[in-house]
Amino acid sequence: MLTTADAATFERCMAVGGVALxxxxxxxxxxxxxxxxxxxxxxYLLKRRPLAKPSAVMFFSLELALAALPELxxxxxxxxxxxxxDGVTLLxxxxxxxxxxxxxxxxxxxxxxxxxxxxAAAALGRVSWPVLQTSANYAxxxxxxxxxxxxxxLREAIDLVLDAGPLPGTPSTVIDLRRYEAEGAWTIxxxxxxxxxxxxxxxx
Numbered sequence: 001m002l003t004t005a006d007a008a009t010f011e012r013c014m015a016v017g018g019v020a021l022x023x024x025x026x027x028x029x030x031x032x033x034x035x036x037x038x039x040x041x042x043x044y045l046l047k048r049r050p051l052a053k054p055s056a057v058m059f060f061s062l063e064l065a066l067a068a069l070p071e072l073x074x075x076x077x078x079x080x081x082x083x084x085x086d087g088v089t090l091l092x093x094x095x096x097x098x099x100x101x102x103x104x105x106x107x108x109x110x111x112x113x114x115x116x117x118x119x120a121a122a123a124l125g126r127v128s129w130p131v132l133q134t135s136a137n138y139a140x141x142x143x144x145x146x147x148x149x150x151x152x153x154l155r156e157a158i159d160l161v162l163d164a165g166p167l168p169g170t171p172s173t174v175i176d177l178r179r180y181e182a183e184g185a186w187t188i189x190x191x192x193x194x195x196x197x198x199x200x201x202x203x204x
Contacts, residue, residue, distance in 0.1 A: 002123040002164050010162060011127055018159035019043045021136050021150060022124065024058070025115040026087045026172050026193045027143035028150060030158070031058070034132035040101045043132070046157055049139040054104035056089050056111035058133040060125050065114050068130065071096050073181040082202040083175070084114040087168075087193030091176045102132045109178060120164035135171060145169030168193060175199060 002023075010031075013020045017039040020031045030047060032039040034057050044051050059065035062084045066077060069092070076092065083090065094103065094110035103110060113133060117124055135143045136150045144150045147163045155161065173192035179185040186203055188196050 001120045002162055004123050004126060006162055007123045007126045009160060010124065011129070013160040014129065014131060017042075019046060020131075020160040020162065021147065021155065021158045022160075022162045023118070023121040023164035023167055024113070024133070025085075025117055025121075025167070027145060027167055027169060028136040028147060029058075029133045030136045031131035031133045034099045034102050034130055037101060040132055043134070046154060047134060047137070047139055049134065052105045054106060054109070054111055055102050055132050055134040056113045057099045057102050057130050058113040058115065059130045060115070060117075060127040061085075062114050064128070064130070065112060069098065069110075069112075075184070076177060076181045079177055079180055079186075079203060080112075080114075083199070085116040086114075087116065087170075087172045088199070089113050089172045089174045091174065091178055091189065093178050093181070099130070099132070111174075113172065118164065118167065121162075124162075143169065143171050173199065 014033045017036045022031055032043045090112045092110045092112055094108050097107045100107050146166050170193045173194040174190040176187045176189050
C-alpha cells in the first residue's frame with residue numbers, strides 16, 4: 001500500500017524531470033511532468049513511442065482538473081463531473097492549447113484522465129499537480145497489471161517505481177467529447193474499463 005511519503009516522493013520525481021512507474025485505477029503507467037520537454041522526450045524514448053502520438057494528462061482530483069481547464073463549456077464540465085473520477089480517458093477540445101507536449105500532432109485535442117484510485121494507491125490522491133501519463137509498456141505490447149509485468153529493460157530505466165499490487169488490468173475507456181458542448185454528441189473510441197452502457201447512462 002502506498003503512503004503519503006510515496007506521494008511526496010512521486011511529486012519530487014516529477015519536479016526534477018524524472019519518470020515514474022505508478023499505479024492508476026486500470027493498469028500501471030509511466031508519468032512525467034507534462035511541461036518538461038526533456039522528461040517527455042525521455043519517457044517517449046523509453047517507451048519507444050513516436051513523439052507525434054498523444055498521451056493523456058492525468059490529474060489526481062476532479063477539482064484540480066476543472067480548475068486547470070476554465071475554458072471548458074458548462075455542458076462539457078457537467079460531463080466531466082458525471083464521468084470522473086473513473087477508468088476513462090476523455091478527449092476534450094483544447095482551444096487554449098494547454099499541455100502541448102502531451103497533444104502530439106493535434107494541439108486542439110487534450111486527453112484527460114482522473115483515476116478512481118484503488119485503496120492501495122489512494123495516497124496518490126494527495127498529488128497536487130498534473131502528470132503526462134501513458135501505459136507502462138513498450139509501444140504495441142500488452143499493458144501491465146502488476147509491476148512484475150513491466151519489461152525489465154523498461155522498469156530498470158525508470159527513476160521511481162511505486163508498487164500498489166495487482167490492478168484490474170483493463171485499460172481505460174476512451175470517450176470523445178469534442179462535439180459534446182455544441183451538439184451533445186459523444187463517441188466511444190476504445191472500449192475498456194468502463195462499459196459503454198455505463199457511459200451512456202451518465203451522458204444520455
